[in-house]
Amino acid sequence: xxxxxxxxxxxxxxxxxxxxxxxxxxxxxxxxxxxxxxxxxxxxxxxxxxxxxxxxxxxxxxxxxxxxxxxxxxxxxxxxxxxxxxxxxxxxxxxxxxxxxxxxxxxxxxxxxxxxxxxxxxxxxxxxxxxxxxxxxxxxxxxxxxxxxxxxxxxxxxxxxxxxxxxxxxxxxxxxxxxxxxxxxxxxxxxxxxxxxxxxxxxxxxxxxxxxxxxxxxxxxxxxxxxxxxxxxxxxxxxxxxxxxxxxxxxxxxxxxxxxxxxxxxxxxxxxxxxxxxxxxxxxxxxxxxxxxxxxxxxxxxxxxxxxxxxxxxxxxxxxxxxxxxxxxxxxxxxxxxxxxxxxxxxxxxxxxxxxxxxxxxxxxxxxxxxxxxxxxxxxxxxxxxxxxxxxxxxxxxxxxxxxxxxxxxxxxxxxxxxxxxxxxxxxxxxxxxxx
Ligand SMILES: Cc1ncc(COP(=O)(O)O)c(C=O)c1O
Numbered sequence: 001x002x003x004x005x006x007x008x009x010x011x012x013x014x015x016x017x018x019x020x021x022x023x024x025x026x027x028x029x030x031x032x033x034x035x036x037x038x039x040x041x042x043x044x045x046x047x048x049x050x051x052x053x054x055x056x057x058x059x060x061x062x063x064x065x066x067x068x069x070x071x072x073x074x075x076x077x078x079x080x081x082x083x084x085x086x087x088x089x090x091x092x093x094x095x096x097x098x099x100x101x102x103x104x105x106x107x108x109x110x111x112x113x114x115x116x117x118x119x120x121x122x123x124x125x126x127x128x129x130x131x132x133x134x135x136x137x138x139x140x141x142x143x144x145x146x147x148x149x150x151x152x153x154x155x156x157x158x159x160x161x162x163x164x165x166x167x168x169x170x171x172x173x174x175x176x177x178x179x180x181x182x183x184x185x186x187x188x189x190x191x192x193x194x195x196x197x198x199x200x201x202x203x204x205x206x207x208x209x210x211x212x213x214x215x216x217x218x219x220x221x222x223x224x225x226x227x228x229x230x231x232x233x234x235x236x237x238x239x240x241x242x243x244x245x246x247x248x249x250x251x252x253x254x255x256x257x258x259x260x261x262x263x264x265x266x267x268x269x270x271x272x273x274x275x276x277x278x279x280x281x282x283x284x285x286x287x288x289x290x291x292x293x294x295x296x297x298x299x300x301x302x303x304x305x306x307x308x309x310x311x312x313x314x315x316x317x318x319x320x321x322x323x324x325x326x327x328x329x330x331x332x333x334x335x336x337x338x339x340x341x342x343x344x345x346x347x348x349x350x351x352x353x354x355x356x357x358x359x360x361x362x363x364x365x366x367x368x369x370x371x372x373x374x375x376x377x378x379x380x381x382x383x384x385x386x387x388x389x390x391x392x393x394x395x396x397x398x399x400x401x402x403x404x405x406x407x408x409x410x411x412x413x414x415x416x417x418x419x420x421x422x423x424x425x426x427x428x429x430x431x432x433x434x435x436x
Contacts, residue, residue: 002027002039018146023395024388031058034409034416036393040368044388045420047408048395052217052249052361054277056321057409063279066317070310071333079107079307080297086312093319094287097258099267104293106286107307111248111274112140113213114284117301118270119144121286122209122242125295130207132197134171139211139246140217148211151219152399168203169194171216172224175365176373183225190224191231204239209270214260217249220398221363221405223356229266242269242292248284249361252276253322254358255408256332263358279318283311327410333360334417338362338406341421351379351431362406364428365398369435375402379431386427392420 007027013019027039036044049055056063074084087107095103106117119131129149131136135138147163149155156162167296170193172186178364179185198204210232216222236243245268250260253276257263261271274284279322283326318424335357342364345352350395353367366376366383377400397403406424408417 004040007039010169023384024393026388026393027362033057033059034412042391044391044393045405045408045416045423047420047424048393049407049409050280051275051395052254052407053275054280055253055410056279056318056325056327057411058191058280059317060279062321063281063314063317066313067281067310070313074307074309076308078304080302084309086309087307090312090315094285097319098271098287099259099261101267101289102271102287104288104290106293106296107302107312108284108286109282109305109308109311110140110284110305111246111272112142112145113303113306114248114272114286115139115148115244115246116142116144117286118244118246118272118288118434119148119209119211120301121270121288121293121296122244124297124300125292126208126240126242128206128208130202131163131166132194132207132210133166133168134212134216135168136171136173136216136219136222137211137213137246138216139213140196140248151216151307151397153279166204167197169197169218170184171222172228173222174225175222175356179329183227184410187225187228187231190228194235204235204241207239207241209242209244210236211244211246213246213248213264214264215249215250215255215358215361217361218397220365220403221356221361223358226264226266229264233266233268236269244268244270244272246272248272248274252318252327253331254359254361254407256330256335260358277318278311278315279321281308281311281314283315284309297328322410324355325411330412331410334408334412334414335360335362338417338421342406342424343347345425345428349428349432350435351376352428357406360406360408360410360412363397364404364406366402366404377402379434380404382434383424383427383431386430387423390427392423392427394424 029035133148139145139148152191173189174183174186177186179189251273255263271287342355350369354365366379368374380402
């Protein structure tokens, strides 16, 4: 068996650092359901779910069967040169699960492409240049959307000048609001600063769109107050600004409904969807109402691989399996349980500053064990490492990588969940003895 060291050195030799040098680079042989099977012969429980992508677990049999069947029929179009059934059937299914009114679709491959498409659509149809994004947001890494990404400064380093006419307002953070704690203060502060952008920097009539993650993902699993999202909707309506939800991570059941738009009761004008849609196959979508989408002229945007037939077949099977296995209900149920169980850590372990979440999108924020609430990435790193040794794969987020994401598959059973949480808790409690 090849050693970890030899595999890692081949990675370093052949794969570019931005792709190769990440955490934990676990050498795996295969994956099934919630588990990775390592080349070391061990089984690892996966609470990263392909970064909130394989929401039904790895290699879901229904999705695999649908993809295999499609392989024998048609692997690639492209759309436009040919028209094919899986694409149209998927579009029809999407209209059933999206908030009503989002009923026309552009298909692409990745999350970045979906957000980029949404922004291009907004600029094209409004004829306005300005984009407002929110500090801490992550929207992808192409030159267009990295211009909107501020979850960590390193994503932007050495790429300036980026897209012009992008302005940043604060994303409300109830745990770290400059006006003091609480949802109301966080919402109030964020709205005042947004208003200040209109007063000092760009007039609202020059703004094409606001682009927002309904829950901050890479930026630290921060859940905004519902009233703030509702206020964004109202402000956009008042100024004919298009509201774009980046649901690349929050979509497809992660927050306990098909989309966070439904969880929060706020419907955007345009939605970007990717990750969970095809349970691991590359596929993404820009969704918008027909009257808006029809103003996006032919050839004003395009793609070679977007809406790939195999990915579309996998997406159809994903939607069917999500319904059959009632995963939305499971995500709400198990998510509430995880929050309650891990919530105790805030009182018991001084470096656990906050545990928060919605559905099965849960974050544990690690801070210094004093009043400063300063991020504690070292504690996060130790916990991730101990959890991995215990057989649980986790991944960090947040500006300092000091927040641990807990994103198991949405169809996880209580028994398997309990096993993973026990490993995680043991890894966290060891921080108490570390401090002692
Ligand atoms: C909210 C959000 N938007 C966009 C992206 C970019 O997606 P991709 O990496 O598929 O380009 C991500 C990826 O993590 C994301 O979480």
